[in-house]
Structure formats: C-alpha cells, structure tokens
Amino acid sequence: xxxxxxxxxxxxxxxxxxxxxxxxxxxxxxxxxxxxxxxxxxxxxxxxxxxxxxxxxxxxxxxxxxxxxxxxxxxxxxxxxxxxxxxxxxxxxxxxxxxxxxxxxxxxxxxxxxxxxxxxxxxxxxxxxxxxxxxxxxxxxxxxxxxxxxxxxxxxxxxxxxx
Amino acid sequence: xxxxxxxxxxxxxxxxxxxxxxxxxxxxxxxxxxxxxxxxxxxxxxxxxxxxxxxxxxxxxxxxxxxxxxxxxxxxxxxxxxxxxxxxxxxxxxxxxxxxxxxxxxxxxxxxxxxxxxxxxxxxxxxxxxxxxxxxxxxxxxxxxxxxxxxxxxxxxxxxxxxxxxxxxxxxxxxxxxxxxxxxxxxxxxxxxxxxxxxxxxxxxxxxxxxxxxxxxxxxxxxxxxxxxxxxxxxxxxxxxxxxxxxxxxxxxxxxxxxxxxxxxxxxxxxxxxxxxxxxxxxxxxxxxxxxxxxxxxxxxxxxxxxxxxxxxxxxxxxxxxxxxxxxxxxxxxxxxxxxxxxxxxxxxxxxxxxxxxxxxxxxxxxxxxxxxxxxxxxxxxxxxxxxxxxxxxxxxxxxxxxxxxxxxxxxxxxxxxxxxxxxxxxxxxxxxxxxxxxxxxxxxxxxxxxxxxxxxxxxxxxxxxxxxxxxxxxxxxxxxxxxxxxxxxxxxxxxxxxxxxxxxxxxxxxxxxxxxxxxxxxxxxxxxxxxxxxxxxxxxxxxxxxxxxxxxxxxxxxxxxxxxxxxxxxxxxxxxxxxxxxxxxxxxxxxxxxxxxxxxxxxxxxxxxxxxxxxxxxxxxxxxxxxxxxxxxxxxxxxxxxxxxxxxxxxxxxxxxxxxxxxxxxxxxxxxxxxxxxxxxxxxxxxxxxxxxxxxxxxxxxxxxxxxxxxxxxxxxxxxxxxxxxxxxxxxxxxxxxxxxxxxxxxxxxxxxxxxxxxxxxxxxxxxxxxxxxxxxxxxxxxxxxxxx
Ligand code: FES
Ligand code: FES
Numbered sequence: 001x002x003x004x005x006x007x008x009x010x011x012x013x014x015x016x017x018x019x020x021x022x023x024x025x026x027x028x029x030x031x032x033x034x035x036x037x038x039x040x041x042x043x044x045x046x047x048x049x050x051x052x053x054x055x056x057x058x059x060x061x062x063x064x065x066x067x068x069x070x071x072x073x074x075x076x077x078x079x080x081x082x083x084x085x086x087x088x089x090x091x092x093x094x095x096x097x098x099x100x101x102x103x104x105x106x107x108x109x110x111x112x113x114x115x116x117x118x119x120x121x122x123x124x125x126x127x128x129x130x131x132x133x134x135x136x137x138x139x140x141x142x143x144x145x146x147x148x149x150x151x152x153x154x155x156x157x158x159x160x161x162x163x
Numbered sequence: 164x165x166x167x168x169x170x171x172x173x174x175x176x177x178x179x180x181x182x183x184x185x186x187x188x189x190x191x192x193x194x195x196x197x198x199x200x201x202x203x204x205x206x207x208x209x210x211x212x213x214x215x216x217x218x219x220x221x222x223x224x225x226x227x228x229x230x231x232x233x234x235x236x237x238x239x240x241x242x243x244x245x246x247x248x249x250x251x252x253x254x255x256x257x258x259x260x261x262x263x264x265x266x267x268x269x270x271x272x273x274x275x276x277x278x279x280x281x282x283x284x285x286x287x288x289x290x291x292x293x294x295x296x297x298x299x300x301x302x303x304x305x306x307x308x309x310x311x312x313x314x315x316x317x318x319x320x321x322x323x324x325x326x327x328x329x330x331x332x333x334x335x336x337x338x339x340x341x342x343x344x345x346x347x348x349x350x351x352x353x354x355x356x357x358x359x360x361x362x363x364x365x366x367x368x369x370x371x372x373x374x375x376x377x378x379x380x381x382x383x384x385x386x387x388x389x390x391x392x393x394x395x396x397x398x399x400x401x402x403x404x405x406x407x408x409x410x411x412x413x414x415x416x417x418x419x420x421x422x423x424x425x426x427x428x429x430x431x432x433x434x435x436x437x438x439x440x441x442x443x444x445x446x447x448x449x450x451x452x453x454x455x456x457x458x459x460x461x462x463x464x465x466x467x468x469x470x471x472x473x474x475x476x477x478x479x480x481x482x483x484x485x486x487x488x489x490x491x492x493x494x495x496x497x498x499x500x501x502x503x504x505x506x507x508x509x510x511x512x513x514x515x516x517x518x519x520x521x522x523x524x525x526x527x528x529x530x531x532x533x534x535x536x537x538x539x540x541x542x543x544x545x546x547x548x549x550x551x552x553x554x555x556x557x558x559x560x561x562x563x564x565x566x567x568x569x570x571x572x573x574x575x576x577x578x579x580x581x582x583x584x585x586x587x588x589x590x591x592x593x594x595x596x597x598x599x600x601x602x603x604x605x606x607x608x609x610x611x612x613x614x615x616x617x618x619x620x621x622x623x624x625x626x627x628x629x630x631x632x633x634x635x636x637x638x639x640x641x642x643x644x645x646x647x648x649x650x651x652x653x654x655x656x657x658x659x660x661x662x663x664x665x666x667x668x669x670x671x672x673x674x675x676x677x678x679x680x681x682x683x684x685x686x687x688x689x690x691x692x693x694x695x696x697x698x699x700x701x702x703x704x705x706x707x708x709x710x711x712x713x714x715x716x717x718x719x720x721x722x723x724x725x726x727x728x729x730x731x732x733x734x735x736x737x738x739x740x741x742x743x744x745x746x747x748x749x750x751x752x753x754x755x756x757x758x759x760x761x762x763x764x765x766x767x768x769x770x771x772x773x774x775x776x777x778x779x780x781x782x783x784x785x786x787x788x789x790x791x792x793x794x795x796x797x798x799x800x801x802x803x804x805x806x807x808x809x810x811x812x813x814x815x816x817x818x819x820x821x822x823x824x825x826x827x828x829x830x831x832x833x834x835x836x837x838x839x840x841x842x843x844x845x846x847x848x849x850x851x852x853x854x855x856x857x858x859x860x861x862x863x864x865x866x867x868x869x870x871x872x873x874x875x876x877x878x879x880x881x882x883x884x885x886x887x888x889x890x891x892x893x894x895x896x897x898x899x900x901x902x903x904x905x906x907x908x909x910x911x912x913x914x915x916x917x918x919x920x921x922x923x924x925x926x927x928x929x930x931x932x933x934x935x936x937x938x939x940x941x942x943x944x945x946x947x948x949x950x951x952x953x
Contacts, residue, residue, distance in 0.1 A: 039196035040189020042396070044346050045430045049856035052346055080189035093187040100821040103829065104642025105186030106346035106396030112187065131864045138856070140344050140397050141642045143832035144864040145871055146825050 009073040013038070014082025022069040029053045029064035031072070032079060040080040040109050044138070051137030054110035055079045061117040063136075080109035083116070092116060095154035096147070103141035110137050115151045124155050193396050194350045194366045199423050204233055206416045206426035207280040208409075209270040209287060210436055211262035214298065214505040214849025216291040218260055223270065225286035231279035233420040235287070236271040240419065243382025247411050249372060249404040251311075251472035254508065256380050256411050261294075263470040265849045266436035266507045268408065273416040273424050296505045298849050300444040300467050303502035310468045310475060310501040316483055316777035318557045319494030324459035328450025332534060335447070336526050338519050338924040340467070340843040341440035341512055341836070342853070344861050345641075347396025348433040349409040352425040353417035359383045361414055363390045367406035368398050368639050369679035374671045376407045377414045388414075393668035398641035399833070400511030403679045404473055405437045434854040438510035439843060441466040441478055443519040449527050455535050455542040459494035462486050462523060466516075468501035471508040474515075475501045480613050480774070482516035484781060487557055488524045489567050489605040490546040495557040505849050511681060513833065514896045517608055522838075522924055525604055525900045529907065533919055538584065539904070540603050544571060548607070559778040560609075566787040566813045567605055570876060574603065577872075578791040578809035587793070591912040596799050599806070600909025603791040604901040608894040609782030610683055611770055617678040618767035618783075620688035624653065624696040626759040630746025632657065632664045637677030638689040639669045643892050644822035645685045651818060652690045652885060656697040658728035659745050674762075683890035686818060687783070688765055690885030696763025701728055707757045708733060708748065712741045768883075784881060786889050788812035790831060790898035792868070796909035798935040801928030803839065803906050805868040810898055812873070815881030815889035827873055827895040834899025836862045839906070842927050906931065914938040 010019050013036065022031060029046070032038040032055070044052030046065045053064040056078040083090045092112050095101070102108050111134055118125055118133035125133070130151045131144075139147065185191040226235045238245045238257040248254035258269045270287060274280035297308050325331055351365040361381065367373045370390040378385045390410070395402060409426050417424040428436065446463040464482050468475035483497045528546070532539035548554050548562040555561050575581070580603060587599045612618050623635040634653045640646045646666040654661045667673065678688070705726035712735055713720035725737040733748050735741040743751070752759060772781035791809045796802070810831060814823045840860040844852040853859040880887035906926045911918075918941050920934040 033196075037198065038189070039192075042193075042346070043195065043427075044348075045856050047430070047855065047857065050346065080187075084188055089184075089187065096187050097184060100825050102186045103644070103825060104346065104395060104397045105191050106193070106642075108186045109189050135863050135865050138344075138346065138861060138863060140346055140399070140833065140861060141829050142825055143828035143830075143862075144867050145828045145873070146821075148864065 007070055009070060011072045011075055011077065013077045014079060024068065024070050026069040027065050028055070028067035028069060028072055028077070031069050032064060038079050038081050042106050042109060044106070051110045051114065052107055054113045054137060056113050056117060059117065059120060061114045078113065080112055083112060090116070092119070092151065092154040095150040099146045099150035099153060101142065101146040101150040107137055107139040111139065111147055115154070119155055127152065192393060193347055194352055194364050195347070195427050197352055197364055199352065199354070199425070203423045203425060204273040204275060204416070204420055205277050205280055206413055206424045207272040207274070207284060208268050208412055208426065208432070208436070209272065209284050211258065211265055211267040211269055213262055213291055213293065214265050214296045215294040216262050217294060218258060218262065219290040219292050221290070222288040225288070226272070226283040229274070229279055229283040229286065231275040232272060232283045233422065234271070234273040234416055235283055236415055236419055237269070241380055241415060242418070243380045246379060247376045247407055248471060249407065249473060250476070254471040254473070264505050264507050265851070268412060268436070271412050271416050273420050296849055298504055298506065298845060298847065300442065300465050300502050303504050304465060308503045310472050310503045313498060313500035314479065314483065314777070315496065315498050316558055317496040319459070321459040321461050321494040321496045324494040325448060325450040325461065328458045329452045330534065331448060331450045332530060333448035334530070336445045336523055336923065338443045338445070338522050340442040340509070341841050342434055342843060342859055343399045343401030343512060345395070345397030345399060345401055348428045348430055349402070349406060349437065350425070350427040351410040351413040352423065353413045354423045355417060355421060359387045361388045361417065363388060363410055363414060365390055365392060365406055365410040366395045366402055367392055367410060368395070368403045368641060368681060369406070370639065370669055370671050371675065371677045372404070372679065373407050373410045376411055380411045381414060381418055389670065389672045391668050391670045392639050395639065395641040399513045400515065400681065401437060402641070403511040403681050405510050430856065431854050434859070435851050436507060438469055438473060438508045440512035440837070441468065441475065441509045441516070441519065443482070445519070445523045447523060447527055449531065451531055453535070455531055455537060455545055457490060457492045457546050460492050460527070462495070462497045464497065464499040464520070466501050466519070467504055467506065467509060469504055469506040469508040473508040473510045475509065477614060478511065478516040480516070482520035484558055484609060484613065485517040485520035486524055488521045489548060489607040490524060490528070491548045491553040492557065497557070506845065513830065514893050515682065517893065518834070518837065518897050521606070521897050522900055522903070525904060529904050530919055533911065533916060536916070540580065543605065547571070547605070558781065560780045560782060562607070562785060564784065564881070566876060566879060567607065570787055570789045570811050570813065571605070574789050574791060574809060574811045577811070578603070580791060583793065596797065598796050598798055598909040598912040599793065600796065600905040600907065600912060601791065601793040602901045602904035602908055603789060604898070604904060606788045606894050606897045608786045608897065610687065610786055610890045611767055611781060611783045612678065612682045612684065613772060613781045615770055615772055615781070618684065618688065618770065619678060620692040620765050621674045621677060622689060622692035622696045622763035623673050624693065624700060624761055624763065626700060626749055628749050628753050630663060630749045632659070633667055634664060634693055635667045635670065635673040636689040636693055637669065637674045638685040639680040641680070643685065643826060644819060645680065645689065647822060648686045648818045649689060649693050652693050653697055655886070656694055657701070657745065659731050663745070683892040683894065685892070686888065687884055687890050688767070691765035692763040694763065694885060695765055696761045699761040699763065700759065703757050704733065704748065704752055707752060707755050708743070711751070711755065784884070784889070786813060786891070786894040788827070788894055788898055790901040792901040792905045794902065794905040794909055796906055796931060798910065798913055798931065801931035803931070805902060807870040808868040808872065810873045811876055812895055812898070813876040813879055813889060814891050815879060815884065816887040817875055818886055818888045820875060823875060823891045824873055826891045828871070830892070830895030831898045832862050832867055834896040835866065835902050838899050838903035838925050840866070840925065840927065842925055910934050910938065914942050918942070
C-alpha cells in the first residue's frame with residue numbers, strides 16, 4: 001500500500017478555522033465530505049465538468065473536485081452549509097425554495113454557490129449573465145428555467161443579507 | 164414575471180418541494196451522505212474489458228493478499244443464485260465462463276481504501292479467449308441475433324390498402340441511444356443487522372425488486388432484507404432495474420466481510436457499465452392520398468436490447484403502442500423485435516420506448532408533408548384522432564377525453580404560428596447560410612404499466628397522539644416531487660395543514676411488494692393508495708367521534724356521515740358546536756381504543772390488455788401536450804440555437820402546478836438532449852467512447868430556448884384519478900421532437916424544401932452539416948422545379 005506523507009494546513013471553512021492533517025493527494029471535495037462530514041457538497045463527475053461540487057474559495061466559484069487539499073492553506077472556503085447564517089436563510093436559498101428550483105436537489109448546492117458568486121459581483125445581473133454564471137453547473141432535472149427565475153428573484157431582493 | 168417566460172401558476176397552490184428546505188442548506192441526505200462508522204469498507208467492481216470472450220482462467224490469490232483488502236469475490240463466492248435478471252433470468256450477477264459486454268461485472272473487491280481496492284484489481288490475473296462480437300443492430304439482424312420472438316400488432320389490411328393508396332413512400336429512421344446522466348451515480352450502502360439481516364440503502368426506483376434480488380443472491384428469505392431509499396439524485400428510469408446490480412454487489416461484499424460496505428460507481432464506470440435508452444432502427448411504408456390523409460402504414464421496429472433482456476420487451480411494446488402518436492391510421496401493422504448485441508443491457512429511460520415510436524411517425528408525417536408541399540402542421544392536424552369517430556387506436560383502445568384539438572387551437576394562436584411561418588420563409592429567402600426552422604408537434608402518451616398487474620400500489624399511514632401524520636407509500640422520490648404530492652394528498656384528505664404531514668423514506672418493511680416508481684404512474688397509484696388509507700382512518704375516527712358526541716348529547720346524536728375533516732379540525736356539520744381540533748382528537752381516539760394506523764391499497768380499474776392478440780385497453784387514460792419550437796441553424800457549422808418554444812401541456816387538475824411546470828420544462832430539455840447533442844458512440848471493439856461528461860454533452864443552461872413559454876392546459880379535470888390530476892413525468896419528454904423537426908425544417912430550407920433531407924436522430928452538428936451538403940449536391944444535380952421530393 002502507498003504510504004502518503006501527511007501535511008498540516010490551516011484554513012477557514014464556513015467562517016470556522018481549522019487545522020487539518022491532510023494527505024496531499026486528497027481533493028478539497030474529499031476533505032469536505034470524508035473528513036469534515038460536510039456532505040452538502042456533491043460528487044457528480046470528479047473531473048470538473050458538472051459543477052455539483054462547486055464551493056467558493058475566497059469568493060470565487062471553484063470545483064472542489066479539482067482543488068487539491070494543500071491549495072486551501074490560508075484560504076476562505078464557503079460551502080452550502082455556510083450559506084445560511086444561523087436560522088436565517090440566504091436570499092438565494094429562499095428564492096430557490098419559492099421558485100421550485102429544487103427537483104432532485106443534487107445540483108442545488110453547486111448552483112447556489114455559482115449564483116452567489118455572481119450576485120456578490122453584480123447584485124442585478126441581466127439574464128444572460130445569470131445563464132453564463134451557471135453554465136458550468138449541469139442539472140438533469142429542471143430544464144434550468146426555475147433556477148434562472150430563482151436567481152433573478154434573489155437579485156431583485158437585494159440588498160442581500162451580509163453574513 | 165421574468166421577461167423570458169410566463170407561467171399560469173396559481174400561486175395559491177404553490178407548495179415547495181417536501182424536503183426542499185433541506186436541499187438548500189445541504190442537509191438533505193442521499194445514500195452517499197449517510198454517516199457510517201469507521202468500519203465502512205469501499206466496494207469496487209472489476210468489469211470486463213472485452214465485448215465477448217470466454218474466461219479461460221482467473222487467479223485472485225495475489226489480490227486477496229493486499230493489505231487492507233477484506234474480500235475479493237468471484238461468482239463462486241455467491242451463496243445464493245448468481246442471477247439478477249429482473250424479468251427474464253438471463254443476467255448473471257458476476258460473470259462465470261463468459262463475458263458478453265464491456266462493463267460486465269466479473270469480480271468484487273472490498274477494501275479499507277480505494278487505493279487498496281485498485282491495487283488488488285491490478286493483481287487479478289485473467290486469461291480470455293476472444294469470441295466474435297455483434298455490436299450493431301444491422302449485424303444483429305444479419306445474424307439473426309434476437310432476444311425473444313418478434314411481436315406484431317395489426318388493424319385492418321395495411322398491405323392491401325398500401326397498394327391502393329394514391330401515394331406511397333418508404334424509408335428508414337435511426338434513433339440514438341441516450342445516457343441517463345442522473346447527477347448522482349449508482350450507489351448502495353449495506354449494513355448487517357443481527358443474524359442474516361441485511362439493511363440496504365440503495366438509490367433505487369424499485370426497492371421491492373432490489374430486496375428480492377438481494378435475497379436471491381444471498382440465498383436468504385426476503386424478510387431478512389430491508390431496502391430503504393429516502394431520495395435519489397435523479398434516476399429517469401436508469402435506477403429502475405439497474406440499481407439492483409450495484410445493490411446486489413454491495414450486499415455480497417457486506418455479507419462476505421461482515422462489515423458495512425458502500426459501492427458508489429465513478430461516473431465513467433457508471434456510464435460504461437449501465438444500459439442506455441434503446442437505439443432503434445425503424446423501417447416504414449406509408450400510403451396516403453393527395454390531401455395528406457394517412458390510409459395505411461407498416462412499421463418495423465428493431466431495438467438494440469444489448470446483452471440481456473432487462474425491460475426490453477416492455478419498452479418495445481410501448482414503442483409499438485406509440486407508433487401512432489396522435490394520429491388515426493385506419494390500416495396499420497407493427498412488427499417489432501429486440502436485437503441481442505454485445506453491449507450492456509439497455510434499460511428504461513423516461514418515455515420507455517414511447518419516444519422511439521413517436522419519432523418514427525412524426526418523421527413520416529414530416530416527410531408526407533414535404534412530398535405534398537404542404538406545411539407539416541396541416542398534415543398533423545388532418546390526421547389527429549377524432550373526438551367521436553376515427554378515435555380508436557391500432558390496438559383497440561378508444562382515445563377518450565381527447566385534448567388534441569383544444570391544445571392545437573390554443574397553441575397555434577398563442578404561438579402565432581402562421582405569422583411566424585411567414586416570417587421564417589422571408590428570413591430564409593434572404594439568408595444563405597443561417598436558416599430558421601419551426602415545428603409544432605403533439606404528444607399523446609398512454610398512462611399505466613402495460614404489464615397490467617403492475618398497476619397497484621400500497622401505503623401505510625400513521626397518526627400519532629400529537630396529531631402529526633406519517634405517510635409511507637411505495638413510491639420513491641427521485642426529484643419528481645412525488646413525496647410533496649403525497650404530502651399534499653394526505654393533508655387535503657385529512658383537512659389539515661401541510662406541516663402536520665411528513666412523508667417517510669420509502670422502506671420495504673413499511674410497504675411491501677410494490678411496483679417500481681415508473682411509467683409516470685407514481686402519483687396516480689400511490690396517491691390513490693394514500694387516500695385509501697386516509698379514508699379508512701377517517702371512517703374509524705368519525706365513527707368513534709360520532710359515538711362520543713352522541714354519548715355527550717343523548718338527545719341530539721351525531722351521525723357518522725356528518726363528521727367532517729376541515730381546517731385542522733373535526734366537526735359535526737349538523738351541530739357545528741361539536742368541533743374538536745385534529746390534534747386534540749387523537750389522544751381521545753387513543754383513549755377510545757381506535758387504531759390510528761392503516762394500510763391503503765389501489766389497483767387501476769378498467770384496464771385489460773391481451774398481449775398476444777395486441778388488443779385491448781392497456782392505458783387508464785392518455786396525457787396530451789404540444790410544443791412549437793423555432794430554431795436558427797448555422798448550416799456551415801451545424802450549430803443550432805433554439806429561438807423560441809411554446810408549450811401547452813395537459814396535466815388534468817394539477818396537484819401542484821409548480822412541480823408540473825418544472826417537469827414539463829425539464830422533460831422537454833432532457834428530450835432536446837436526446838434529439839440534438841447527446842450522441843452515444845462505441846468503437847468497433849464495443850468500448851463506449853462517450854463515457855464521460857467531456858465527451859457526452861447533456862444540455863446546459865446555454866442550450867435552453869432564448870424565449871421559453873410553458874403553460875398547463877386549464878379547466879380539464881381528469882375523471883377517475885387522484886384529485887382529477889394526470890401523470891406528468893414522461894409525456895413532456897417527447898415534446899422535444901418539435902426541436903428535432905424544427906432543425907430538419909431549417910436544413911430543408913437549404914434546398915427550398917424541394918428534397919427530403921437525410922436525417923437521423925440525434926441531429927448533431929455532423930448530421931446537420933452532412934444533410935446540408937447532401938441537399939446542395941442534390942440541388943446541383945437536379946435543380947428545383949424539376950425535382951421530385953424523393
Ligand atoms: S464533481 Fe466536481 S465538477 Fe463534477
Ligand atoms: S435538480 Fe436534479 S440535477 Fe438539478
């Protein structure tokens with residue numbers, strides 16, 4: 001069996017600081033799901049094509065399956081579990097509920113975070129920008145309409161509640 | 164309202180998805196998210212790299228010595244039957260002496276880590292002797308390689324009437340396979356209970372069958388196996404039978420190691436190992452008159468079943484039953500057979516043969532129209548099933564409550580079809596390489612399992628002493644909103660608020676012997692079963708409360724039939740002062756020794772179908788819909804854009820308009836994938852070439868119509884179903900045939916519609932460019948004006 005050298009890193013995930021002993025071969029997705037039990041971030045393809053594993057790293061949407069664990073040293077990660085603050089849902093979460101943008105829900109966490117990156121940059125994006133922002137997130141259920149509508153609704157709901 | 168889309172959504176009825184709030188916070192638990200202790204082992208499936216070979220020998224000894232590896236199993240280690248065919252027992256669980264497709268499971272490994280399992284796989288020694296392969300429908304037909312006998316259905320005398328018809332055309336159509344691409348790949352977790360008990364968490368559409376097959380491979384009785392599924396991350400038919408495979412493999416490893424085991428297929432492995440939508444090679448001959456009235460047709464459907472039967476016969480049957488789509492053809496024969504090839508066994512996929520049958524007739528109609536130089540919509544309309552006459556299908560079922568004509572009228576008007584048809588012609592006249600096309604196509608889809616006995620469902624409803632209700636039913640949740648609808652049905656029938664009702668994970672120990680959640684029938688069947696259980700509970704409660712109020716009021720007794728359930732209360736409507744809140748009534752019921760748990764059952768009435776004669780009433784009713792799609796095609800690159808889509812779809816009285824609209828939109832887009840970009844290719848060794856999302860392209864948000872207008876047909880209650888609703892899941896898939904034919908219309912404009920384009924499905928960029936070049940060549944050789952449409 002291969003013996004890995006482990007590394008110790010510090011990182012912030014959902015506003016909490018962690019010191020983690022990691023195997024440098026692990027991905028951020030492995031760390032979240034297997035080490036920290038943050039299973040909201042999904043495994044869809046593990047090659048950066050489906051967007052189910054999208055999280056924010058310093059505010060930028062990244063595919064957690066393509067980020068190697070050492071790369072998160074000193075970074076701030078936000079996953080779906082960190083979107084709500086206490087009981088207070090993020091406006092995107094509320095809009096997804098209201099617009100029935102969740103069918104099987106497997107793409108939902110990634111969609112929410114891609115949308116958050118967009119709205120953080122431009123609180124009132126035109127529909128073309130919304131489509132562009134989630135073009136790396138595949139959904140096999142909804143046909144995307146209700147998702148786009150939800151993001152539009154959340155953008156109209158600005159100002160967004162800041163964490 | 165967003166500008167790109169308008170909805171007729173009665174917001175009052177909007178009820179968010181039952182567990183949506185957990186989905187948006189990441190708390191929703193899928194099989195892969197279930198917490199297990201550190202004992203959990205990783206399961207890995209070793210599969211065949213060859214499409215057809217004899218296994219001369221294998222050696223697992225080195226693999227078994229890898230540290231951290233707890234089991235390496237071959238077929239010899241299966242304690243029960245080495246069999247997992249769902250209908251026909253022709254599918255082994257692990258290969259014995261022969262492999263019949265690339266991706267067939269041969270050995271199973273359980274290890275502490277994925278790396279250890281892979282290391283063990285590398286050390287397995289296998290010797291093969293290669294055998295001849297059959298990899299296409301054409302090869303299978305040439306070599307007489309079929310699964311089961313062929314089937315026929317016939318009405319009238321098509322051969323004779325074809326001879327008499329003014330015009331006759333014949334040809335063939337190829338429709339492609341499709342990968343399900345559920346976002347959550349196949350996954351199962353098994354945990355041992357005491358003794359032989361096996362607890363299975365499987366992402367399956369058919370827990371009862373998963374349970375049965377696990378019991379069979381383990382050689383234990385079914386009452387030792389419990390299968391549970393809370394939710395799937397998509398399924399679309401891909402987890403109707405083929406989830407059983409992953410579940411059986413996981414159970415074998417769990418049983419052998421006595422530790423919890425999980426198998427989650429990697430995306431590429433899932434794509435290589437599991438079956439797809441059946442590709443078809445269909446042939447036709449059709450006779451019609453000058454006006455375009457269809458008089459006779461013969462159809463031959465050849466599906467690619469892959470290496471085993473799976474559900475291929477039922478899928479073929481549904482294709483045969485939908486070869487008419489919305490059209491009355493007086494004389495029809497359908498001959499159909501399933502080809503046996505060395506590919507993974509093809510399986511259920513939304514529409515279940517319906518899309519393949521409908522693609523054929525829609526293609527035929529389109530061709531007839533081009534031949535007669537008429538708008539295809541004219542020909543469609545002319546041949547629609549009638550209301551009082553010309554309304555019996557080629558298998559003897561009368562098309563009742565026919566909505567085709569009202570949908571047609573409304574959609575032609577709302578889509579501004581005629582004006583846009585003119586504008587498109589004008590555009591095409593002035594544009595050489597960019598061409599527009601449009602098509603309006605109908606869907607008539609039969610609802611019910613065509614295997615009649617499967618049309619049954621069960622439920623178990625419990626009320627607890629605090630007045631909360633727990634609903635168990637046999638259906639599974641895969642994103643279609645079934646649990647939400649069941650929650651709504653129970654709440655509405657009890658007259659209580661939605662938050663009083665919870666829907667449990669589907670569990671074989673709660674509701675046994677269920678049918679798959681399939682055939683779009685989940686809400687129809689389970690909704691009725693839930694209602695049946697609720698009715699039993701209500702009558703028990705009403706009887707006891709009537710007695711109680713009568714005891715309290717000896718002079719003016721309460722009759723049981725005047726006890727009503729409404730507004731979170733139970734009331735005697737004759738004496739409205741006798742009212743008790745639902746929650747307060749339950750401890751009283753407990754005191755009065757009333758059972759607050761009841762089972763429910765339902766079987767679809769009025770259906771019956773003689774498979775051998777091909778005659779009868781296989782369907783409880785039909786669902787209808789139409790879509791009008793306009794596309795812009797770049798004929799130099801083959802790239803297409805959907806400019807606008809108008810859909811009007813019939814769901815009866817919708818149980819939940821938001822869910823139903825989502826199903827219509829999602830179905831249409833998934834169908835668009837099938838008819839455009841989702842191309843499946845195998846090499847000449849039977850290896851799947853499109854086994855990853857970077858080579859297989861499902862629609863992204865950039866592929867949806869620029870302008871998308873979806874409406875549900877209003878004021879059309881469906882008699883004799885749960886709350887007058889209609890099934891929705893599958894029918895909208897076939898609305899996408901409008902996209903395929905709109906693209907063909909645009910390509911056809913290259914030759915000013917004088918020639919029939921050579922077209923197949925999907926209309927990939929390649930198909931579009933080749934068809935365009937072919938049309939240009941034919942134009943040069945045979946200038947328009949002199950050209951026949953053939
Ligand atoms: S799982 Fe990371 S992009 Fe698909
Ligand atoms: S909701 Fe199922 S994949 Fe998007």
